[in-house]
Amino acid sequence: xxxxxxxxxxxxxxxxxxxxxxxxxxxxxxxxxxxxxxxxxxxxxxxxxxxxxxxxxxxxxxxxxxxxxxxxxxxxxxxxxxxxxxxxxxxxxxxxxxxxxxxxxxxxxxxxxxxxxxxxxxxxxxxxxxxxxxxxxxxxxxxxxxxxxxxxxxxxxxxxxxxxxxxxxxxxxxxxxxxxxxxxxxxxxxxxxxxxxxxxxxxxxxxxxxxxxxxxxxxxxxxxxxxxxxxxxxxxxxxxxxxxxxxxxxxxxxxxxxxxxx
Amino acid sequence: xxxxxxxxxxxxxxxxxxxxxxxxxxxxxxxxxxxxxxxxxxxxxxxxxxxxxxxxxxxxxxxxxxxxxxxxxxxxxxxxxxxxxxxxxxxxxxxxxxxxxxxxxxxxxxxxxxxxxxxxxxxxxxxxxxxxxxxxxxxxxxxxxxxxxxxxxxxxxxxxxxxxxxxxxxxxxxxxxxxxxxxxxxxxxxxxxxxxxxxxxxxxxxxxxxxxxxxxxxxxxxxxxxxxxxxxxxxxxxxxxxxxxxxxxxxxx
Numbered sequence: 001x002x003x004x005x006x007x008x009x010x011x012x013x014x015x016x017x018x019x020x021x022x023x024x025x026x027x028x029x030x031x032x033x034x035x036x037x038x039x040x041x042x043x044x045x046x047x048x049x050x051x052x053x054x055x056x057x058x059x060x061x062x063x064x065x066x067x068x069x070x071x072x073x074x075x076x077x078x079x080x081x082x083x084x085x086x087x088x089x090x091x092x093x094x095x096x097x098x099x100x101x102x103x104x105x106x107x108x109x110x111x112x113x114x115x116x117x118x119x120x121x122x123x124x125x126x127x128x129x130x131x132x133x134x135x136x137x138x139x140x141x142x143x144x145x146x147x148x149x150x151x152x153x154x155x156x157x158x159x160x161x162x163x164x165x166x167x168x169x170x171x172x173x174x175x176x177x178x179x180x181x182x183x184x185x186x187x188x189x190x191x192x193x194x195x196x197x198x199x200x201x202x203x204x205x206x207x208x209x210x211x212x213x214x215x216x217x218x219x220x221x222x223x224x225x226x227x228x229x230x231x232x233x234x235x236x237x238x239x240x241x242x243x244x245x246x247x248x249x250x251x252x253x254x255x256x257x258x259x260x261x262x
Numbered sequence: 263x264x265x266x267x268x269x270x271x272x273x274x275x276x277x278x279x280x281x282x283x284x285x286x287x288x289x290x291x292x293x294x295x296x297x298x299x300x301x302x303x304x305x306x307x308x309x310x311x312x313x314x315x316x317x318x319x320x321x322x323x324x325x326x327x328x329x330x331x332x333x334x335x336x337x338x339x340x341x342x343x344x345x346x347x348x349x350x351x352x353x354x355x356x357x358x359x360x361x362x363x364x365x366x367x368x369x370x371x372x373x374x375x376x377x378x379x380x381x382x383x384x385x386x387x388x389x390x391x392x393x394x395x396x397x398x399x400x401x402x403x404x405x406x407x408x409x410x411x412x413x414x415x416x417x418x419x420x421x422x423x424x425x426x427x428x429x430x431x432x433x434x435x436x437x438x439x440x441x442x443x444x445x446x447x448x449x450x451x452x453x454x455x456x457x458x459x460x461x462x463x464x465x466x467x468x469x470x471x472x473x474x475x476x477x478x479x480x481x482x483x484x485x486x487x488x489x490x491x492x493x494x495x496x497x498x499x500x501x502x503x504x505x506x507x508x509x510x511x512x513x514x515x
Contacts, residue, residue, distance in 0.1 A: 164364055
């Protein structure tokens, strides 16, 4: 009974809204668009039959999705490593924090598009450049959240560690880092999503070598292949959503027992 | 007064000694001025004073967390216990893990850590809550965990910084009794900061009244009741009179 009512309360509204969107979609495809223009918004079942459920198309899409996933994951790993190091450094010395912080903010403000020529100049038009885009786009939230988390340990707890002669390393490992975990996961969740965006956007600019899902999106769009285009968009959204969910679960798993996470 | 002086040992050197201690913060605020007193082992000394009078600064100086500006402080710091205003538990550790923290920081072997933690948890009556995280504990229980954590150090000096200010009246009375029982058992040198006069009188062998900032000691009261003190002590007529006398001094501060 209670699972049923929680279903009604939490899941049902989303399903109803999904059905509503499908209805609007059909309405636009069949009522608003003339048959000659229907390729602009192909009806949902066409996206299914000639896109997602079409083995030839699906194979290509999954291959390219896998390539983009790898780019996003590698980018995220690199920006996590860099982000942690910078945040830890900043948390240890206020001087370093003051020296670096303006540049962190500036990095966040630089439009990636403006860096594209420079990235291709240095790293070419292949996967390396796409990874660089992922790193640039996902670095800031990791640094900021990790730093905020490391600084969130309470003054009283720091006093306790001081009283008992804890070394810098012990303080970091047993106090600051665990205290930072909820914020770190919040940051990772944002950055993981951004890294996926970076991988797809990177495909648009750096199209050599392995084919990513972004390239497929561009290709289908230029071929006016509506069904395949929507299938590619749906799959890349699915990647973004899964990444978001995975980090949500990881956060619950690692800190849910003791922290109040949403 | 024999119960306050550790019986046959005579007059050993005080566990804590403050001589003309003054403290001025870098911004010019004078927190303490010319504070002089001793706390011996087996003494439980409370300091009451208006809020912001520098009481907490006194503890921070005693523990070495803050440096005095002038004067002489002698505190044997090798096993000092400090109970903070908040429980200052680490939220990611269970009760048991919080209680072992200090032993861990001092690198005790695991077996010893566990033994001390188990004993401390028993002393504060937290059996059954070893595996609870702080978010599942009430304010009073968190304070007990904090006490237990301090007890694992087997401190000969116990500093309390208004530890029971945030809990409700009933819990506070319970915690007062537990602290008093611990004191009776362990005979440490206690320095207790509070703004509750009745709490100070109930637990202490001696109460000092501190003036508003800059904090100076303006009155000293010996508390004659034998331990263990009970709720009857708290509601007896002379208890009330003593509180009234302290209150009078405090208002003049």
